[in-house]
Amino acid sequence: GAVVSQHPSWVICKSGTSVKIECRSLDFQATTMFWYRQFPKQSLMLMATSNEGSKATYEQGVEKDKFLINHASLTLSTLTVTSAHPEDSSFYICSASTWRGGYTFGSGTRLTVV
């Protein structure tokens, strides 16, 4: 089945630094990748949608310059949290749409900014 590998699974960084999260589709080509943010015991909030080779589409209220998304190939999409601050601490999940019309989710990244 379709698998999305997300790394790292957890990361701790200092305030002001940048962190990159990678999502790779292992056995299929992910034309579209979705990036979500989830706070504890809350729902998944869509941050942006990225399509291979084009600029990401950000949801209202999401800072484009803080959350940089790159989808340079059909198997790799990255989310970079720039100049991270404690309020950026959260759980980030990627999801790729598959040819079957379904979705495959990465295992998530827990980001803690100290």
Added chain:
Amino acid sequence: AQTVTQSQPEMSVQEAETVTLSCTYDTSESDYYLFWYKQPPSRQMILVIRQEAYKQQNATENRFSVNFQKAAKSFSLKISDSQLGDAAMYFCAYRTGTGSSNTGKLIFGQGTTLQVKP
């Protein structure tokens, strides 16, 4: 804009019993897809069941079934013979059916935490 509402923040069920999780949605579209996802403590999102709006027959996957009421915009999930491994957060989600089937974003409800008591 489409919205998804799960009005039950928490539910509990006795092992081997049946429980129903509620979900309502709002849309002006006639073609769309509905999903139930499970998120266990590992936080890995797992697809439970999927329903195409054009299908009148309710989807079923083993112990999981849905009651899809299109006119009422209701999409409840029934879990039969509940097992300890069913304990998780459950999310109802909506996806538009228009456009490319591979680009529609998912809109999630608030989630329902299901506790299974032994």
